[in-house]
Amino acid sequence: MTAQKPVRDVRIDFFRGLALIIIFINHTPGNIVGYFTPRMYGLSDAAEIFIFLAGLSSAMAFGRSFGRAGFLAGLGRVALRVWQLYRAHIGLFILICGIIVTADRIFVTPNYVSQLGLDRFFQDPGGSLVALLSLHYVPHYFDILPLYILLLTAVPVMVLLARISPVLVVLASALLYVGAVVEGWNLVADTTEGRGWFFNPFAWQVLFVAGYGYGAGWFEVPQATRARITAALVYMVFCAVLALSLVRLDGGLFAGMRDILEPMARKTDVGPLRLLHFFALAYLVVSLLRAAPDLITPRRAEPVALMGRHSLSVFLLGMALSFVGGIVFDQAGTGILPHLAVNLGGIGLLWAWARGAAWFNGQPWKRGRDLPARPVPATRMRPARTAPMPAPAMARLRLAPRRGL
Numbered sequence: 001m002t003a004q005k006p007v008r009d010v011r012i013d014f015f016r017g018l019a020l021i022i023i024f025i026n027h028t029p030g031n032i033v034g035y036f037t038p039r040m041y042g043l044s045d046a047a048e049i050f051i052f053l054a055g056l057s058s059a060m061a062f063g064r065s066f067g068r069a070g071f072l073a074g075l076g077r078v079a080l081r082v083w084q085l086y087r088a089h090i091g092l093f094i095l096i097c098g099i100i101v102t103a104d105r106i107f108v109t110p111n112y113v114s115q116l117g118l119d120r121f122f123q124d125p126g127g128s129l130v131a132l133l134s135l136h137y138v139p140h141y142f143d144i145l146p147l148y149i150l151l152l153t154a155v156p157v158m159v160l161l162a163r164i165s166p167v168l169v170v171l172a173s174a175l176l177y178v179g180a181v182v183e184g185w186n187l188v189a190d191t192t193e194g195r196g197w198f199f200n201p202f203a204w205q206v207l208f209v210a211g212y213g214y215g216a217g218w219f220e221v222p223q224a225t226r227a228r229i230t231a232a233l234v235y236m237v238f239c240a241v242l243a244l245s246l247v248r249l250d251g252g253l254f255a256g257m258r259d260i261l262e263p264m265a266r267k268t269d270v271g272p273l274r275l276l277h278f279f280a281l282a283y284l285v286v287s288l289l290r291a292a293p294d295l296i297t298p299r300r301a302e303p304v305a306l307m308g309r310h311s312l313s314v315f316l317l318g319m320a321l322s323f324v325g326g327i328v329f330d331q332a333g334t335g336i337l338p339h340l341a342v343n344l345g346g347i348g349l350l351w352a353w354a355r356g357a358a359w360f361n362g363q364p365w366k367r368g369r370d371l372p373a374r375p376v377p378a379t380r381m382r383p384a385r386t387a388p389m390p391a392p393a394m395a396r397l398r399l400a401p402r403r404g405l
């Protein structure tokens with residue numbers, strides 16, 4: 001009997017697809033819908049969801065490859081994915097450059113090259129291209145894929161350390177995080193501003209490692225209790241008030257403590273308040289899904305989960321569409337019709353793009369109608385094989401059922 005292929009957890013794909021939709025909305029300049037996304041009512045946002053789930057997926061995909069096929073084969077699989085991300089990063093940069101150059105030639109204002117902070121690239125294209133290819137030049141709009149690349153390259157090291165003890169991975173991650181937050185460790189983005197990476201890899205790795213550890217089974221989300229749920233809800237309310245005070249209001253309730261609280265909630269370093277907000281939110285979501293396991297079913301989640309299953313291609317299109325949406329708002333205004341066109345049209349295109357990706361991944365050209373077999377002369381016929389062919393090793397694998405996401 002042939003073993004069934006492990007079924008994907010639709011909840012992971014659903015939340016990853018949801019994060020991609022929120023990223024598209026939040027990256028569209030002038031998008032009023034962005035005021036109704038989680039970033040306005042808390043400290044963490046879709047970026048934390050995306051990186052955490054990236055770590056979780058890496059443990060379930062790449063981490064198990066090391067144990068199943070050996071370290072060298074696992075290393076090769078990680079290298080292949082890193083190469084895919086690298087090509088996607090360079091391709092996205094070229095695509096966006098083409099969009100903004102075309103927009104600057106068509107429209108008088110604004111200057112989209114300057115608006116996106118790419119003056120350095122067009123002033124010194126030769127040197128900037130070399131820096132771009134070596135990931136020394138990381139403009140603000142193009143920084144999440146380089147972060148993902150660096151995090152994936154660390155997976156083989158994590159695997160080796162985990163063979164000794166997963167505690168070593170957690171301790172190394174905590175050390176890097178403290179160095180980023182306290183000592184200011186970061187990589188230089190090599191932009192005209194001379195700033196570091198907006199997504200500081202020494203800090204953001206802590207979310208990736210947390211997701212990886214959960215996916216690898218190093219730890220589990222604690223069971224829901226009334227005290228824990230209450231504490232998480234109280235902290236969520238505190239963060240909502242804090243976000244409104246620091247981001248949306250001039251001063252606000254915490255104005256006197258702004259210099260202390262703002263660095264602790266900074267996005268670049270995933271400040272401690274921001275990190276704790278994500279874990280509190282994740283705990284509430286996991287507790288809810290445990291209490292209501294039928295809340296997210298494959299049928300209900302399919303439209304969003306489809307985008308999560310093809311996250312890279314959907315992310316690339318979403319980044320391009322978000323800038324196109326900003327151009328639409330600049331030229332057509334920010335009325336109801338432009339907002340409907342940009343948001344509904346953009347999300348619809350992301351879904352259609354995911355459908356197309358699924359179609360191509362299914363390789364329908366290999367599932368054509370079976371042609372009638374050519375008759376074989378009796379003298380050339382051979383007895384049929386009666387011994388069953390051994391099932392591939394991959395088909396014999398089964399994943400143990402997991403609780404939570």
